[in-house]
Amino acid sequence: MPLVVRPSPIHSVGVYTTTAIRKGSRVIEYTGERITPLNHSCEPNCEVDEIKGRVWLFALRDIAPGEELVWDYNLYDDEDPAPCYCGSRKCRGTMYSREWMAKIRRREARKKKKLEAARNGKTSNKYGRGNVPSDAPAPSRVPATPQ
Numbered sequence: 001m002p003l004v005v006r007p008s009p010i011h012s013v014g015v016y017t018t019t020a021i022r023k024g025s026r027v028i029e030y031t032g033e034r035i036t037p038l039n040h041s042c043e044p045n046c047e048v049d050e051i052k053g054r055v056w057l058f059a060l061r062d063i064a065p066g067e068e069l070v071w072d073y074n075l076y077d078d079e080d081p082a083p084c085y086c087g088s089r090k091c092r093g094t095m096y097s098r099e100w101m102a103k104i105r106r107r108e109a110r111k112k113k114k115l116e117a118a119r120n121g122k123t124s125n126k127y128g129r130g131n132v133p134s135d136a137p138a139p140s141r142v143p144a145t146p147q
């Protein structure tokens with residue numbers, strides 16, 4: 001399959017086909033380093049599949065000559081930001097999978113709840129929730145040295 005590496009509007013460089021590729025056909029064996037510049041897109045035209053221990057790139061639809069080959073990374077198990085700039089109408093804004101993003105959002109919500117509960121608990125120990133008297137001592141406001 002005649003493929004070329006060219007600058008890509010998505011990220012640095014990408015892999016482009018110079019000929020038409022039919023839907024469902026095997027594009028190239030994915031050996032990692034050889035096609036590393038293959039970019040992520042939330043609206044991919046390729047997918048990666050394993051056959052007998054070898055990983056192949058397949059065309060998800062008919063691809064025209066000159067198109068960039070992209071697949072959906074669907075990252076997971078990490079929390080470092082992985083913003084997506086694919087520019088497709090279906091862009092999720094991240095290279096993480098939908099399932100993983102939902103998991104992270106649930107985890108964040110739980111963390112926030114816990115934090116709020118801890119904060120509210122602290123206040124109610126002394127004066128009750130939201131009921132701090134105006135004459136409560138504020139030692140931090142007292143100047144350390146008399147003026």
Ligand SMILES: [Zn+2]
Binds near residue numbers: 041085088090091
């Ligand atoms: Zn995207």
